């Protein structure tokens with residue numbers, strides 16, 4: 487258990503993916519230098535143990551960012567929580583260097599994240615879903631000085647309430663299903679892919695379809711083709727083919743920490759230009775290597791006359807009918823093309839995600855949060871939601887700030903710097919309140 491009852495924490499973190507892990511590390515390192523005046527923090531995660539997109543840890547899938555964009559390096563290259571420190575601790579630093587590759591597999595990066603979380607485990611409670619964040623019942627938000635965070639044990643062992651002066655919400659992206667498709671045991675979103683795939687008997691899977699044109703769609707198509715040599719796989723692609731992810735150096739600059747300022751302080755036109763010119767760095771695009779792998783497989787099959795990988799370009803899913811083990815997918819070729827059916831044993835919708843949306847968690851608190859003219863949250867440069875003066879507590883966002891802070895909001899690229907900025911903001915606001923002496927320390931022991 488990573489919290490103490492009846493304590494008012496400086497920070498409660500909601501969700502414990504890489505973003506809040508990076509924050510926990512930043513606070514941990516602050517504590518180490520703060521001689522007993524560290525920030526008290528505790529984190530709640532609904533998964534039973536640490537997991538970063540576990541259902542997409544496909545064999546040989548690689549990271550889409552350099553290992554240098556780990557939890558800490560861009561904030562503090564001397565941190566003992568870096569990917570290099572992990573490699574050193576694992577005895578693999580020379581071997582990693584011999585690979586001469588900036589992009590580790592996702593499996594290895596996952597192991598790195600697990601190693602890092604184990605060193606701050608003292609401050610995390612797994613299997614705990616945050617249900618709401620609220621002002622204490624009947625209290626005046628200004629004089630209460632803290633918020634209540636209602637946490638539900640996912641195994642049904644009841645709820646509890648934790649007090650905090652600041653809350654950092656980092657609940658991640660929300661899976662998006664296409665219209666007309668409902669998830670079940672044969673219709674999967676990519677975010678649940680491996681779990682659902684492993685529940686099936688592979689021999690039963692002879693015809694599969696994958697909807698989408700992004701990285702996950704291409705990786706799953708390749709995986710199914712390789713894992714199921716007896717199966718036919720249809721890739722349902724709305725565009726004319728997969729488009730390549732631009733990770734060339736000039737384009738990559740939009741993920742630099744300094745690009746956040748350019749975006750944040752830019753005009754609406756600047757921000758719009760960021761998306762217009764650089765969307766192809768991350769959205770609905772695929773790594774060159776995966777595209778070439780798929781094309782090669784299809785070509786080799788054609789040479790052998792054993793075609794079992796089908797690319798349905800310019801095609802959209804228009805509906806799914808399910809009955810027992812049968813799944814009938816309706817497809818439309820072109821915008822006004824004929825609709826035809828395809829029978830499959832499983833359908834994977836690699837149809838992406840929506841941005842993080844904290845409104846549900848905020849409930850009534852939402853009325854203290856200021857919004858812009860288009861209804862989106864106003865967010866300060868330090869990732870704190872702009873609130874009306876009656877609410878002195880901080881509500882910070884790690885994610886869901888694409889409209890204010892730009893493309894890195896839901897990515898790993900900037901988490902080291904961003905969580906450092908959030909930590910600094912919380913430390914500064916506490917210093918301003920002058921409570922330095924009174925706060926006990928909670929953030930995890932560096933036990934690794």
Ligand SMILES: Cc1cc2nc3c(=O)[nH]c(=O)nc-3n(C[C@H](O)[C@H](O)[C@H](O)COP(=O)(O)OP(=O)(O)OC[C@H]3O[C@@H](n4cnc5c(N)ncnc54)[C@H](O)[C@@H]3O)c2cc1C
Pocket residue numbers: 500501502503504505506530531532533537538539542548549550551614615616617656657658659702884885896897898899
């Ligand atoms: C397959 C895949 C690969 C990716 N690869 C890359 C990559 O290589 N590079 C890159 O920059 N980005 C990548 N991304 C983008 C991705 O968003 C980031 O990798 C990363 O997950 C962001 O971390 P996060 O902590 O903000 O969110 P998440 O990792 O999504 O973590 C959020 C956590 O909050 C928990 N949670 C949600 N609601 C609650 C609640 N109410 N109470 C308690 N816990 C809750 C969730 O269980 C989850 O563990 C990838 C995304 C996917 C899907």
